[in-house]
Amino acid sequence: MNFGLRDTSLITILSSEHGRLRREQQDIDKRDLQKALKYGTRETAWGRRWKIEYDGITFITDSTMRREVTAFPSPLPSVPTDSSTVSEHEKTKTLLRHKPEFSTTHTVIVIDNSGSMLDKKNDIHLFTALEFVAEQVLNNTAVNSDLVSLIKFSDQPSVEFSREPIDWIVYNKILTHRNTDKFVDRKNAPFLDSCFGRSNFIPALTKASELLKEGHHDQCALSLFLFSDGQSTDHMKRGISYDDSIRMMRDIVSTMASEFGDSLTISTVGLGNRNDEFRPLKEIAEAATAAGAKGSFERCERTAHSITSAISSLVTSTTETRLALQDGRHRGYTQRSDLVSEKEAIVKTQWKFYRIIEHFVYDPRMKRLWISPLLPLAVTHSSEAAKRRHNPPFLAINSNYLGKGAERVAFRCRLADSQSRSHFVFDDMVAKETKDVERFEEKRDFHEGFAQSQDFANYLAMQFNNHLKCIPSYSALETPQLRFVGCSVLMLEDPNFRNDVRYVLVEKMLDADRFRWTKWNDNNGMVDGKKKHMPIDVDFELRQLQKEEATNLGAIEEGDECSDDDSISDVETSSSGDEVGGYQTSTEINPSEYLQAFTHFTYRFTNKRVMVCDLQGVFNTDLVPHY
Numbered sequence: 001m002n003f004g005l006r007d008t009s010l011i012t013i014l015s016s017e018h019g020r021l022r023r024e025q026q027d028i029d030k031r032d033l034q035k036a037l038k039y040g041t042r043e044t045a046w047g048r049r050w051k052i053e054y055d056g057i058t059f060i061t062d063s064t065m066r067r068e069v070t071a072f073p074s075p076l077p078s079v080p081t082d083s084s085t086v087s088e089h090e091k092t093k094t095l096l097r098h099k100p101e102f103s104t105t106h107t108v109i110v111i112d113n114s115g116s117m118l119d120k121k122n123d124i125h126l127f128t129a130l131e132f133v134a135e136q137v138l139n140n141t142a143v144n145s146d147l148v149s150l151i152k153f154s155d156q157p158s159v160e161f162s163r164e165p166i167d168w169i170v171y172n173k174i175l176t177h178r179n180t181d182k183f184v185d186r187k188n189a190p191f192l193d194s195c196f197g198r199s200n201f202i203p204a205l206t207k208a209s210e211l212l213k214e215g216h217h218d219q220c221a222l223s224l225f226l227f228s229d230g231q232s233t234d235h236m237k238r239g240i241s242y243d244d245s246i247r248m249m250r251d252i253v254s255t256m257a258s259e260f261g262d263s264l265t266i267s268t269v270g271l272g273n274r275n276d277e278f279r280p281l282k283e284i285a286e287a288a289t290a291a292g293a294k295g296s297f298e299r300c301e302r303t304a305h306s307i308t309s310a311i312s313s314l315v316t317s318t319t320e321t322r323l324a325l326q327d328g329r330h331r332g333y334t335q336r337s338d339l340v341s342e343k344e345a346i347v348k349t350q351w352k353f354y355r356i357i358e359h360f361v362y363d364p365r366m367k368r369l370w371i372s373p374l375l376p377l378a379v380t381h382s383s384e385a386a387k388r389r390h391n392p393p394f395l396a397i398n399s400n401y402l403g404k405g406a407e408r409v410a411f412r413c414r415l416a417d418s419q420s421r422s423h424f425v426f427d428d429m430v431a432k433e434t435k436d437v438e439r440f441e442e443k444r445d446f447h448e449g450f451a452q453s454q455d456f457a458n459y460l461a462m463q464f465n466n467h468l469k470c471i472p473s474y475s476a477l478e479t480p481q482l483r484f485v486g487c488s489v490l491m492l493e494d495p496n497f498r499n500d501v502r503y504v505l506v507e508k509m510l511d512a513d514r515f516r517w518t519k520w521n522d523n524n525g526m527v528d529g530k531k532k533h534m535p536i537d538v539d540f541e542l543r544q545l546q547k548e549e550a551t552n553l554g555a556i557e558e559g560d561e562c563s564d565d566d567s568i569s570d571v572e573t574s575s576s577g578d579e580v581g582g583y584q585t586s587t588e589i590n591p592s593e594y595l596q597a598f599t600h601f602t603y604r605f606t607n608k609r610v611m612v613c614d615l616q617g618v619f620n621t622d623l624v625p626h627y
Contacts (some may be wrong), residue, residue, distance in 0.1 A: 035070060050062075050065050057070065069498075078176075091538050091539070095536065105221045105316060107132070111153070112152075114154040114228075130171060132148065132315070133166055143534065145327070151267075162211055188544065198233040199232055222263055223266075224265070226266070230277050230278040253288050258290045266298075267295075268295075269300055270280035336435055336437055348364075356491070357492055359373070359489075361451075378507050394417070409435040412429075431498060431506050432505045460605065464598050489504070512618060
């Protein structure tokens with residue numbers, strides 16, 4: 001029989017219901033089968049059937065090639081990997097077992113493996129887990145700190161792998177499941193159109209919750225992706241009502257969402273048509289949203305098209321969560337609704353006066369805030385301060401905020417001798433407090449951590465300045481000196497707060513009108529406005545891990561001020577006759593390079609235990625950058 005000469009327009013295809021179902025799931029059009037008959041490769045299959053492969057699809061027909069029995073994706077080739085790639089993958093897993101805080105995202109993919117889903121299962125592996133990994137690796141949106149886990153479930157859940165870095169190694173691992181697990185059964189016995197098995201969501205959700213908790217930390221974005229046809233059998237397994245089984249699912253999801261807050265995304269995908277039962281999947285998504293996570297449900301008629309869309313949405317949501325967490329936007333907190341910026345307000349300044357009850361400064365020896373009878377540190381260097389016998393009793397705070405960061409909001413403020421603008425004394429200061437409603441309960445403790453960090457950063461800045469003196473080209477006139485502005489915590493009388501007490505951290509306001517305000521770096525790898533999702537330097541971190549285990553973390557190395565500490569080795573200058581801030585310099589000062597060097601210095605000087613980042617401020621005309 002000469003199949004090559006056959007006119008496909010005259011071929012009658014007697015498609016079975018199963019064949020139509022498989023084409024619908026895979027977006028396989030009948031025309032594809034006709035093309036396969038004309039252009040595909042053929043070989044005999046079990047049971048006097050024909051297997052025809054064309055364009056990534058395998059068709060099984062009867063012995064006459066006139067009736068389609070089934071269709072399924074052809075086995076996919078694995079991505080070639082060398083020994084170094086495998087070694088890097090395994091080293092990353094080892095590092096993350098010891099240092100789970102290095103992970104940036106963790107996605108748990110949960111796939112229904114029950115009888116009702118068996119025909120769809122191989123497609124799910126192809127268009128979910130594979131798509132999830134491949135899309136991110138090809139687009140460079142995932143690095144070795146982004147992790148994925150895979151759970152399959154029917155009567156009980158089975159963890160296929162957990163916390164694997166997203167790369168081609170895990171892609172091949174998923175591909176192995178897709179190409180072999182039950183796939184061979186489908187290929188060798190295509191007439192098996194009915195399979196049986198349970199679909200118990202409750203143990204699968206419990207197992208997913210356990211995986212999400214494993215190695216979790218506050219800077220890790222979490223995702224749970226659940227695929228099923230929606231036909232839960234938990235009520236039969238447990239001997240309870242269907243409604244009770246739904247409530248148990250909601251309780252598990254609500255507990256997860258309450259624990260992880262908006263750092264968790266739960267996406268459920270129902271495979272089927274409009275008439276199918278998707279209540280469990282819908283309720284799971286609704287429970288996630290109600291408890292503070294991000295929940296969504298999507299129904300997929302055509303797996304190839306809809307799964308790709310669902311995967312893309314999940315990746316986008318997870319990336320947004322990762323960026324939010326890295327920027328310090330804390331999950332689970334409610335932002336204050338009374339915040340209006342000076343730029344948006346019709347009346348820019350609306351002063352409210354508060355009596356100062358107490359003044360605190362951070363004492364590094366006591367390691368706590370301590371009562372101080374002096375003026376706030378923001379004004380202690382003012383010439384006017386030396387002439388005063390009594391501290392101003394009032395602090396005036398503008399109702400409209402000046403700026404807002406990840407955790408705090410800043411207001412313009414002034415010290416005053418009375419509740420009148422005409423009695424303002426000293427220059428403008430900045431008053432900072434939490435921007436989240438729940439954190440007001442922390443009162444003074446909220447500010448103590450910031451005051452401690454600022455004091456320690458200033459100590460490191462002094463050490464940096466002293467080390468610079470050891471450089472042969474050091475000039476007391478020309479070499480910049482770095483310092484952080486001092487801060488105080490004021491306890492105010494405010495009837496709108498619990499116990500009529502309010503706490504604010506106050507510091508000097510930098511002159512951003514005369515000198516450009518710049519953010520030189522942040523806590524997430526941004527340098528000079530450029531940010532990249534950076535992978536873990538696995539070899540370096542493993543060496544550090546070995547050193548930490550050997551020395552039990554050691555102690556901060558302070559050493560001599562003119563030691564050979566290599567923490568200043570990255571400071572680079574070049575000759576220049578440019579005028580900087582009114583001074584003729586022999587060395588051109590690049591503020592960014594200088595400040596990146598300081599960040600590096602803090603990391604090396606503290607024996608790699610501390611890195612001072614998020615440097616922002618002004619580089620002013622007296623050659624002193626203030627922060």
